[in-house]
Amino acid sequence: MGSYHTNQEGGPDIPEIIMSNNYHSLPGKPTSLWLDTTPETDFPSLENNLAVDVAIIGGGLAGLTAATLLKAQGKTVAVIEAVRIVHGVTGYTTAKITSLHTLIYDHLIRHFGEEKARAYGEANQAAIEKIARIVHEKQIDCDFIRTEAYTYTESWSQVEQIRAEVNSALQLGLPASFTDNPPLPFPVKGAVRFDNQAQFHPRKYLLALAQDIPGNGSYIFENTRVVDLSEEESCRVTTELGAILAQDVVIASHFPFNDKTLYASRLHPFRSYVLGVRIEDPVPRGMFISPDPAYSLRSHPLENGEWLLLVGGEKHTAGQGGDTVARYQRLEQWARAHFAVKSVDYRWSTQDNRTVDHLPYIGRSTPLSQHIYVATGFGGWGMTNSTVAGMLLSDLILRKTNPWTEVYDPNRLNLESVPEFVKQTADIVSHFVSDRLPEEDANSIAPGEGKVVKTAEGNIALYKSEDGTITTLSPICTHMGCVVHWNPAEKSWDCPCHGSRFAADGKVIHGPAITHLEELLEVNTMLNTNSLVSKVALIFGVMYIIAGLAGFIPALVQAPDPTPTLNVNMGYGKLLGLFPVNVLHNLVHLVIGIWGIIAWRSSVSAAVQFARSVAIFYGLLAILGLIPATDTTFGLIPIYGHDIWLHAVSAAILAYFGFKAPEGAETTVGSHT
Template structure:
């Protein structure tokens, strides 16, 4: 396999086209519940509430399932790398059990809906495995197998897998699943409409006033009033509880290619070794399967993130060496948010909140996490509290104390950018130094500008300050995007928002082309 240009983008989006986008609301709108975000968490929540008789509207800035959900590797598993031994130490045996119980409930819920609604989404049952090639890393796997089994999962430690290369050991949990997430969500959206739910795409929510009812403003000028609001935008675009202090963005790369079906692994794999390597396969045409390999995680916009092309090359070389004969077809990238205590934040948006909810911090496991969030928020909105509600409650404080080092490390990273971004650089390139397709933060007329030279040689400039909280952006040449290292907002070269939490584009700046 190689990383030559011309490979197609996200496979799930390519193979489940959405047709004409649902238009934004034409005027004022009043509903029982407004769900902001049309990914797995948002649509799962909207569907659960509509099934319970609520009048629901989904407001999506782009296309339904076109964001993080459309760029996932699509594993539906309760085995989240090495989470159970960690939870057993930080949240106790009961915390680990509740995590396993809630994530398993999400998998069962998805299986029920696939059957009930007749969803054609390439559903396959598979085992999930966390493995290590280095014998020195076996001890944590044995501890994880014991902790996961103690939490109620059918976990075992094994030394044999269906990977075409040897491993030193693995945690294996059966009864998990892999599927086509965009086909699943588009079917869920269709059923939501049949139940009276409304879908609005190309509608970015820019403001929230909580009250009775709550009021949402949008970039289209429409105002939406709702008794309750769910913020399911991956990274919260409204954050009165300062959740951004407890979330760190992480970007990962994905390469995919075809293999003969009899050579492709049927189970799902992940290893924390080598800056993470995740492997699964999916049905493909002509007796082939699509091998999907993920890894090379980094903080968007941070030093070291600029060499994304090199990271793609490393991931591609790894796939080549482990799966000889892989024919390249696709490559893309995904972004996740890790909470400081390794548990998602799902529940009331802030202390004292009565009408607003949030779902975020899924740490790379947003499919099971998003479905779980739908079940949890739907119950909370009806005055019921599942036994695992407290585990995920965003208002929890004890976990922040327990995970103090992770919290402080994240805050130190952000603080370095807030302070360091305001110091003059030792050296700075000039606009004429930029090659076609490249970008850099330069001083133009005494101001920091994010300057990009397009393939025709024209220079374009926007403000270099992220519109979320003002950190300086950096350029990702491989993906042609400006990225914020503090909270993960991403912008197109012309300043348009690609990914929040920012809700305003980067402002245009004047610059002379050379």
């Protein structure tokens, strides 16, 4: 057994690894074990319009399970996949087939009641047995193994939660027990144990299912992206290559792309990271996960007889991961602190959605829909919940009664989830606004990096390849308009609002977006974001914010003598004894100051627009100040005395920088070297 050093809290000392934001410093092959050990698929793309009983959008576990069950009942089906089947979330899972979903059952009993909590547990237990039965009946060689699942903690503070989960699970008839000695090589304070759970190789399982779907009027189409969906007497699925008519449609594309009931605000997309490591000691058998902070463990047999340990963790909101290279490095640190790691063979990341009330959405997509169904929000537990989706949706399409319909209903109302809904919406709005003010400078981009930078034409997403080729894209996510962030570990543009992901060249690699980022081939930009006009906008912005704030400080404002008769008496006086001001005057200064700073941070063109607009505004005020009848701006703002020359000088300076020929436009950005 490897050495294990504890700290004062009883947890392990984390070994120091030299951190680097260099993608090439990461160990392991950048793909999942599942993809690396199975062949690529080669199903055809859609060539002609056609009709089937059921169209299924998405070729992962949920979609292929539904297709298998529906075809077995005599339905013709068409599975439509944008890229390759079992290449999305299912291809990057840790593949735990278990009804133990961290600490879910105590939560469900308290918030939904025992009946619905029991239905959820029974559904996931049934999913385990459904997979086992399919593996047996079809004789699928997919490394299916019965094993135990554990939710463990290294902290005494979480033991009470662990015991509460055990009691709740037992109350629901689930195979639970408490243990303080799970088969792990480091100290554990307590754990929930579920017996007779399972694990497998998800691609081996699903590729076997996929072989039996085409034929007799059924199809699998790859590289066929759906772009629209309508529901009338029959449903019409429009793709980039043609249309498919169907009586019923299942949306199993991870995130519903045709969002008609605010799924965008009811789903929280998150990412996590996985390392496949070899260790010196025997690999612990079983499946393990800890509560916050969440670390996941499970073993998997290799063809050479060795076992690989899959270590997962570093969960974060999609598109908000910051330095994702560092997340892999921290996960490696954790693995080395808990195991004697010999090598890191694989690394990959994955993404899932959590609903606002922690129960998946499986059922009719809207209250009015009769033929469009959705499966999403599995919360990281897709092996069983995706199988539940296939079972439940096939029953609904076949008009059969299913006892799990209510608990998974996508249109359920739960007032207790309103705060989470509001929180999720606020986070989206925050990023929608704040991310439009990038801080990055195009000159600081190194080969292999991407950044959102400000230019004369607005913000752009700029990627510089290892050979120096520059690709420029619109940074606006084509789903709902948020600004994408660069993900250095995966070399992708990630949306911080709803989890869409785009390759470095802007191609969609993960929904809900269905349209690629716009490529900007010929954009005359001012990549020097330190342009003089931007600095002028900053200087004037700061100056006028200071002036606006100073006007509210009584010690800096002297009452005039005699006081003129004005309709602007509130806060009236002379700032520093020189410049007539009042409350409204101060507010105007603050607005101009804030505008200047925003223009500086946005782009050179925004700074030019600020300079031109304020120059015209202050030029007019200077003229009005020379006319006695208008030197209080129609009784609202005092603009006489020293204000006149201040406005005139400001107008002249800003006009010079705003209307002279734009500088720095010597660079044309596109896809070039």
